[in-house]
Amino acid sequence: xxxxxxxxxxxxxxxxxxxxxxxxxxxxxxxxxxxxxxxxxxxxxxxxxxxxxxxxxxxxxxxxxxxxxxxxxxxxxxxxxxxxxxxxxxxxxxxxxxxxxxxxxxxxxxxxxxxxxxxxxxxxxxxxxxxxxxxxxxxxxxxxxxxxxxxxxxxxxxxxxxxxxxxxxxxxxxxxxxxxxxxxxxxxxxxxxxxxxxxxxxxxxxxxxxxxxxxxxxxxxxxxxxxxxxxxxxxxxxxxxxxxxxxxxxxxxxxxxxxxxxxxxxxxxxxxxxxxxxxxx
Numbered sequence: 001x002x003x004x005x006x007x008x009x010x011x012x013x014x015x016x017x018x019x020x021x022x023x024x025x026x027x028x029x030x031x032x033x034x035x036x037x038x039x040x041x042x043x044x045x046x047x048x049x050x051x052x053x054x055x056x057x058x059x060x061x062x063x064x065x066x067x068x069x070x071x072x073x074x075x076x077x078x079x080x081x082x083x084x085x086x087x088x089x090x091x092x093x094x095x096x097x098x099x100x101x102x103x104x105x106x107x108x109x110x111x112x113x114x115x116x117x118x119x120x121x122x123x124x125x126x127x128x129x130x131x132x133x134x135x136x137x138x139x140x141x142x143x144x145x146x147x148x149x150x151x152x153x154x155x156x157x158x159x160x161x162x163x164x165x166x167x168x169x170x171x172x173x174x175x176x177x178x179x180x181x182x183x184x185x186x187x188x189x190x191x192x193x194x195x196x197x198x199x200x201x202x203x204x205x206x207x208x209x210x211x212x213x214x215x216x217x218x219x220x221x222x223x224x225x226x227x228x229x230x231x232x233x234x235x236x237x238x239x240x241x242x243x244x245x246x247x248x249x250x251x252x253x254x255x256x257x258x259x260x261x262x263x264x265x266x267x268x269x270x271x272x273x274x275x276x277x278x279x280x281x
Contacts, residue, residue, distance in 0.1 A: 001133075002271075003266075003267065005263060009263050013132055014133070014263065015193070017130065017266070018259055019194075020128065021125055021262075022186070022187040023187075025183075026187050026188065028125070034093065035118050036184075040181045040184045041178065042174070042177040043077060043078055044086070047072055047077060047078060047083065047086050049156075049160065050072050051096070051109075052111060052119045053157040054068060054071065055111040056149065057154050060099075062110040063108065063109055063110070065083070065084060068083050069083045075162060087109060090109075096109045096115065119149070120149050123142060123149060123269065123273075124142050127142050130266060130270055138270075138273060147280070148276040149276075150276075152269075152272040152273045155272035155275055159268040160264075163264060163268075166261070172254055176231070186258070188213065189208075193250065203250045203252060203255065204249055205247070205249065206248070207246070208228070208247075210228065237249060237250045
């Protein structure tokens with residue numbers, strides 16, 4: 001089934017789909033923390049998706065720094081220097097490699113197999129989330145026909161990059177998403193939410209051990225605590241008895257805001273997958 005954005009937002013199983021995705025991404029982080037962190041802050045997510053799109057579109061020839069800069073800066077994601085620094089970081093960790101000799105210009109890059117496998121698993125995880133809505137087999141289809149990624153991922157990435165509503169999350173969502181490892185923190189919170197009663201404005205998410213969570217996500221405990229305090233100031237979440245040792249609650253309007261934002265990406269992932277299947281037919 002193909003959903004419109006409004007249908008996704010109104011779907012009674014959307015929260016369950018987003019929760020499934022959050023739990024799958026948490027599992028992926030536990031399997032390979034370093035590579036999972038490439039998608040754990042929104043700016044890195046956007047640059048990673050852009051780079052992989054160029055990688056899949058260019059084939060063995062590879063993509064250039066100029067191409068990456070053009071795609072990323074045109075959509076107001078990052079500066080030219082940030083793009084270069086990010087590519088340098090990816091090369092150090094062997095997530096991309098040079099296609100041509102170091103002395104040759106322009107420099108050309110291609111993703112290494114571990115990066116391509118990671119983005120395939122990410123796409124499958126998002127399709128599995130969509131399958132939660134209607135019992136579909138999108139994820140199974142992608143696993144069986146992984147060549148579809150070469151069309152689906154670049155199209156989904158470009159659609160996301162061109163949509164200001166996705167590039168610039170709502171302020172309270174962005175408070176987490178623009179933070180290093182912030183997406184991992186959100187995944188942790190969302191994974192704790194079961195069937196939230198719509199009559200309840202504050203949804204219990206249990207005790208949050210900031211020290212343990214910061215250690216797990218390789219971030220500063222002070223920074224994480226400051227992030228939680230800011231979210232509390234904005235009414236996004238808080239502590240049941242105003243004590244840091246108590247359990248925490250998640251605001252319903254914040255949850256719905258986050259779900260509406262996630263639905264943007266689901267729509268593009270869905271549409272790109274359908275387009276890839278149509279072209280392959």
